[in-house]
Amino acid sequence: MPLTALRRFAFTVCLMIAPAFLQALETPARAAYIFDQTTGTVLLSKNAQEPLPPASMSKLMTIYMTFEAVADGRLAIDEMLSVSSNAASYAGSSMFLDTTDRVSVEDLLRGVIVLSGNDASVVLAEALSPDGTEAGFARLMTERARQMGMMNSTFVNASGWPVAGHRMSMEDLGILANRLITDFPTFYPIFAETEFAFDGRVPSNSRNRNPVLTLGMGADGLKTGFTDEAGYGLVGSAKQDGRRIIWVFTGLDSRQARREESIKMMNWAFRQFAQADVATAGTEIANAEVWMGDAPSVGLTVVEDLSILVPALNQDEVTAQVVYDGPIEAPIVAGQKLGELVINFSSLPEKRIPLVADADVARGGFATRMRTAALVLWQKFGPNIDSTAEGA
Known part of the structure; x- marks a missing residue:
C-alpha cells in the first residue's frame, strides 16, 4: 500500500x-494421542511425536495405500493375487497362505484388517510395489506418508515386523486413522468386523484381536499391535452421539491393560468434554x-x-x-x-x-481514492498544516 x-x-x-477445571488424563502408555475428529481437537498428546516401533499398527499404511489403489483403478477389489515365497515365509499373525494360493484383494484386505495377517500385507505390498518387492513398497509407504503430513514415520516393511528403522509416531498413526475414516467411508466398516474365517482354514485364528469392538461403546476400529519391543498398542476409533474420537497408544504390558486403557480413554474423551456451537457459516x-x-x-x-x-x-x-x-x-x-x-x-x-x-x-x-489520499495526508501532516495557518 x-x-x-x-x-x-x-x-x-x-x-x-x-474454562472449567479439567483433570488431565494420566496414562501408563509410553506414548499416546487422543483426537476428537468431529471438532478437530487434540485432547491428549504424550510423547506423541516420538518415532517408535509401531508393530502391526503400521499395517494401517499398507491398508490405506491399497484402498487408494482400488479407488483409482490400479487394483480391482476382486483381482486375484499370487502369494510369493517371501509373503508365505512370514511367521506371527497370519492368514496361513502358501505359494499355491491365489487370493482376492478383498480377502487379503480382510486378512490384514481382521486377522492382522503379515502374509496378506506382503502380498498386497508386492502387487503395488514399483519394483515388485516389499522393500520397494516400504520406500513408497514412507514417501506417501510424508505427502500426508506424517513426518515421523519411516517404513522398512509392509507388516510392522520388528526391524531396525521401522518407526511411526502416535500422532502419525492418529493422522492415518483420520484419513482412513474420512477418505474411505465405503471401506471403513471392514474395521468393525469381528471375524473372518478365510477358506475355513485355522478356525482358531478367525477373530479380530481388537478388544473394544464388542463393548457396546461405539468402537468400530481400527488396529491392534504387539511385539516384545513395542509392547501392546492400539489405534482405536469410536462414535457416540454424533461425536467421533480417535485414540492411539503403545507400550503397555498386557492385552488386559490394552483393553482397560482403551475403555478409560473412551470414557474420558466422551464424558469429560462437550461439544459447543460457536458460530454459523455466513x-x-x-x-x-x-x-x-x-x-x-x-x-x-x-x-x-x-x-x-x-x-x-x-x-x-x-x-x-x-x-x-x-x-x-x-x-x-x-x-x-x-x-x-x-x-x-x-x-x-x-x-x-x-x-x-x-x-x-x-x-x-x-472520488474514493481522492478521499482516502486526503485522509492519509491529513493524518500524517494535519497538525503541521494547522500550525502554519495560525502563524500566517
Whole structure:
C-alpha cells in the first residue's frame, strides 16, 4: 500500500464457553494421542511425536495405500493375487497362505484388517510395489506418508515386523486413522468386523484381536499391535452421539491393560468434554477495515459451522481473538481468507479457525481514492498544516 502501513489488528469477541477445571488424563502408555475428529481437537498428546516401533499398527499404511489403489483403478477389489515365497515365509499373525494360493484383494484386505495377517500385507505390498518387492513398497509407504503430513514415520516393511528403522509416531498413526475414516467411508466398516474365517482354514485364528469392538461403546476400529519391543498398542476409533474420537497408544504390558486403557480413554474423551456451537457459516463474527474500497469495511465469517470442545461442566465466559492484517486492500472477493479466529483455552491446545470475507468489496472509483489520499495526508501532516495557518 503506497500511503499507509499494514497493521495487525487483534480484538476480542465474546464466546459463551467456560474454562472449567479439567483433570488431565494420566496414562501408563509410553506414548499416546487422543483426537476428537468431529471438532478437530487434540485432547491428549504424550510423547506423541516420538518415532517408535509401531508393530502391526503400521499395517494401517499398507491398508490405506491399497484402498487408494482400488479407488483409482490400479487394483480391482476382486483381482486375484499370487502369494510369493517371501509373503508365505512370514511367521506371527497370519492368514496361513502358501505359494499355491491365489487370493482376492478383498480377502487379503480382510486378512490384514481382521486377522492382522503379515502374509496378506506382503502380498498386497508386492502387487503395488514399483519394483515388485516389499522393500520397494516400504520406500513408497514412507514417501506417501510424508505427502500426508506424517513426518515421523519411516517404513522398512509392509507388516510392522520388528526391524531396525521401522518407526511411526502416535500422532502419525492418529493422522492415518483420520484419513482412513474420512477418505474411505465405503471401506471403513471392514474395521468393525469381528471375524473372518478365510477358506475355513485355522478356525482358531478367525477373530479380530481388537478388544473394544464388542463393548457396546461405539468402537468400530481400527488396529491392534504387539511385539516384545513395542509392547501392546492400539489405534482405536469410536462414535457416540454424533461425536467421533480417535485414540492411539503403545507400550503397555498386557492385552488386559490394552483393553482397560482403551475403555478409560473412551470414557474420558466422551464424558469429560462437550461439544459447543460457536458460530454459523455466513454469520458475521467481526468486520475488517477496507482500503480503497467502495465500502469502508467487510464482514468476517467462518467457512463452515464451527463447534468446539469444552469441559463438560461450564458456567463462565471466555474470549477469543479475531486477528487480521489490515486495512485490507480492495478488491475483495466473498470467501477470500482475510484473518483468523484464535481461541485460547486453558485445558486444550490453541485453536485457529480461518475467517473469510462475507461479501465482495469492489475497488473504489476516483472520488474514493481522492478521499482516502486526503485522509492519509491529513493524518500524517494535519497538525503541521494547522500550525502554519495560525502563524500566517
